[in-house]
Amino acid sequence: MRLWQRLWILFTVIWVLVSGLNAFTILAFSDGPIEQQKAARPIILGVVVPPVLYGAGFLWELFRRRRSRGK
Numbered sequence: 001m002r003l004w005q006r007l008w009i010l011f012t013v014i015w016v017l018v019s020g021l022n023a024f025t026i027l028a029f030s031d032g033p034i035e036q037q038k039a040a041r042p043i044i045l046g047v048v049v050p051p052v053l054y055g056a057g058f059l060w061e062l063f064r065r066r067r068s069r070g071k
Contacts, residue, residue, distance in 0.1 A: 011050070
């Protein structure tokens with residue numbers, strides 16, 4: 001496993017934990033349904049950001065691999 005993949009796993013665990021705690025806090029202490037809708041943003045970001053960053057890391061690795069072959 002490459003270093004960037006290990007760092008991605010660490011980031012993903014921390015990111016999902018913090019966004020989940022944020023969403024849980026919003027849901028636990030909100031008074032009405034309008035305030036509970038604010039929890040959707042941390043939930044969506046908690047699910048979307050890690051795959052996007054993995055894709056960026058994967059593309060970066062491909063770019064570096066192709067660049068090193070050209071030399």
